[in-house]
Amino acid sequence: LMLLGCTRPAAAPATSAPAGDRRGAGGSAPAAKREPVWLLRGARVMTAAGVIYERADVLVRGDAIAAVGVDVQLPAGAELVDATGKTVTPGLIxxxxxxxxxxxxxxxxxxxxxxxxxxxxxxxxxxxxxxxxxxxxxxxxxxxxxxxxxxxxxxxxxxxxxxxxxxxxxxxxxxxxxxxxxxxxxxxxxxxxxxxxxxxxxxxxxxxxxxxxFRAAFQKAREYQRSWDRHREKLARGKRRGGLGKDGKPEDPPDPPARDLGLETLAAVMRGEVLVHNxxxxxxxxxxxxxxxxxxxxxxxxxxxxxxxxxxxxxxxxxxxxxxxxxxxxxxxxxxxxxxxxxxxxxxxxxxxxxxxxxxxxxxxxxxxxxxxxxxxxxxxxxxxxxxxxxxxxxxxxxxxLGVLDRVGTLEVGKQADLVVWDGDPFSVYSKAERVFIEGRLVYDRARPAAQPHTDFELGYDSGFGGAKARVAWAARRTAPKRCRSTVFFMGDGGDEGETIRCLWRGAVNDP
Structure with a gap:
């Protein structure tokens, strides 16, 4: 079951390495493979970069966008995907x-x-x-x-x-x-x-x-940063002296300040290395x-x-x-x-x-x-x-x-090939995502159940996505057994009788 749950869909659109499977067995680098090249032809292309093409093409080479425009040439050996009537956008964030x-x-x-x-x-x-x-x-x-x-x-x-x-x-x-x-x-x-x-x-x-x-926390972080700045200055001063003290004798390097992971984070915020989301x-x-x-x-x-x-x-x-x-x-x-x-x-x-x-x-x-x-x-x-x-x-x-606009967010040459193919206008309530690609690899295909992966947790459960022998359902608190104080998790064969009921509360499982 674990192996099945970790199976990932094939590279888009042809069969090749599983999507997101960046490492081989035992953590070794995978064997070299020809990078996939494919062309979406004839779609409405919304670039999110100021240009909307009513009919255009998107060329993907490996994990990146190689071309966007009208009448993009199909490279030798590339796969052609007819996207007529579809809309292509960047992957949503x-x-x-x-x-x-x-x-x-x-x-x-x-x-x-x-x-x-x-x-x-x-x-x-x-x-x-x-x-x-x-x-x-x-x-x-x-x-x-x-x-x-x-x-x-x-x-x-x-x-x-x-x-x-x-x-x-x-x-x-x-x-x-x-x-x-x-x-x-x-x-x-x-x-x-x-x-x-x-x-x-x-x-x-x-x-x-x-x-x-807030002010107390950031003031502590400011003082923490200053203590490290002083420590680094002492180290630099000692290095300039060749490890000798003011008296010309060898001097041990100073002990660093005690490390505080929380204050490190706040200091990184003040250095602009961590982005604040408020x-x-x-x-x-x-x-x-x-x-x-x-x-x-x-x-x-x-x-x-x-x-x-x-x-x-x-x-x-x-x-x-x-x-x-x-x-x-x-x-x-x-x-x-x-x-x-x-x-x-x-x-x-x-x-x-x-x-x-x-x-x-x-x-x-x-x-x-x-x-x-x-x-x-x-x-x-x-x-x-x-x-x-x-x-x-x-x-x-x-x-x-998120600080990643240089990599994703628009359909532009050189950016990661994260994109969505919609069956219509993405701003229509009737439109659905037909295919989803991450870094050039197909990770979802509405038309192909095999390209609709699910987690190990769902294997064997019929939640409307292909399971056959079990189901997950929810019951309101008022219908729960007396010993339950929260959600009830039902597991069974799809019938209404004879199910096993487990009460899950604070991580404990109690059979009634």
Whole structure:
């Protein structure tokens, strides 16, 4: 079963090395193979780089885009794929995902996104809680998602490092999917969540306390960085003296400061090596966080959720800060009350980078539709939002926010061949992703069940994707056996009787 679960679809479109299978048995480098070359012919090509071709071609050589344009010549030995009537876009990028750290099935044993032991935890990393067998990842890929940023949750002021991953199937660990060269992010959160979670645990209990917590943490990091700077200067001074002290006698090198992983992360933020992603709703708080960044010498890469970004769109544009927002979520808590559907369009119209994110295992499956809703809301308000700009909300702008625009996010020569073939206009509610490619390899094909990979966890379960002998279903809490206090996980042969019922609560399995 493990071998079956790790099988990956063949390279696009011909049969060759499995997608994402970068290493051979025992970790040795795979044998040299002829790199696949293939041409998508006759598609509508939306580049997300300012150009939309109504009929054009995309040439892929190996893992990169080799040509985009009209009447691209078919190289000798290349495979031709007829894409007439289809639309090709870059792979979609979700800047805000918790897949793998809040995995399905959604019981407490899978809650690995919030380290709710103290409000400041920059030392933790989402990659250490990421479960690549989360079935939700397969659904995201089927919706055209090729890159995701996996963030810690928003319970803490400083939640920890985020990781950017490719949605390769068949992954066994984070190293199989971590995007090479992508900088880490840092998740921080202002507003209601930290004060709600910690208000009765010693604080913070107010927005004042939130900001004080941020300032204290970054001040410690500043002092930590200075202690290392002094240490390095002492080492350099000793080297210049040939290892001799002021008295001319041999001198032992100074002891380094004690290492602190959390302060290292915050120091890396202040050096610009780790990108800040800030969960923040209200306009006044976003302005306050920009001021905090100026005080401690760091920039915020993207405000997430940012339901009031439209109120300060000009300030975001001037600061070069993006806004990762929903299309139409609002009102589910006090700080979300002033959200509007025109948010992304107004941010974009002001010259700032708008991004549509999901923060949802469901929303990520139709991120193209979320962008379409936001685009049409802007147009109805009289704002000029071209299709290419709306596409950038889920491709190029998102890639910029993650620090990977030089690699992905647009269909341009030299970039990684992450792309989606749609059966129609990607902004139509009726369109679906037919094929998804990551670095030139087919990772999803709607027409071919063999190219719709699923995790080991789902093997043998009939969830509508080809299983035959079992099923996974959910029951409401009121129908659970008395000893259950959370979700009930049903396993059986598809019948309504004779099923084994297990209560899953806090990681324990108790048979009733």
């Amino acid at each position: 979700d800047t805000h995902s918790h897949l793998g750290v809040y995995a399905a099935p959604g019981f407490s044993a899978h809650n690995d996104g919030n380290e709710v032991t103290t409000p400041v935890t920059p030392q933790v990393r989402s990659e250490d809680g990421y479960w690549p067998q989360d079935p939700q990842i397969d659904r995201a890929r089927a919706g055209g998602i090729t890159v995701m940023q996996i963030l810690p949750g928003s319970a803490n002021l400083i939640g920890g490092r985020a990781v950017t991953v490719k949605t390769y199937p068949g992954a066994r660990g984070i190293d199989d999917v971590r995007m090479a060269g992508a900088p880490d992010g840092l998740k921080i959160a202002c507003g209601e969540n930290p004060k709600r979670v910690y208000g009765e645990k010693g604080g913070p209990s107010t927005r004042m306390g939130n900001v004080a917590g 969960h923040c709703y209200r306009a006044d708080e976003m302005l306050g966080m920009l001021a905090l960044g100026r005080e401690f010498g760091f920039s915020i890469r993207s405000f997430h959720h940012a339901v009031e970004a439209y109120k300060i769109a000009d300030r975001l544009a001037a600061a070069g800060v993006s806004a990762s927002v929903w299309a139409d979520w609002w009102g589910f808590k006090a700080e979300a009350f002033d959200g509007i559907r025109e948010n992304a369009a107004m941010v974009s119209a002001a010259g700032a980078r708008a991004i549509i994110h999901s923060d949802s295992a469901v929303g990520t499956q139709h991120l193209n539709q979320e962008a379409a809703k936001a685009m049409w809301a802007g147009r109805r308000a009289g704002l000029d939002i071209p299709d290419d700009e709306a596409l950038r909300w889920i491709t190029a702008n998102a890639a910029w926010a």
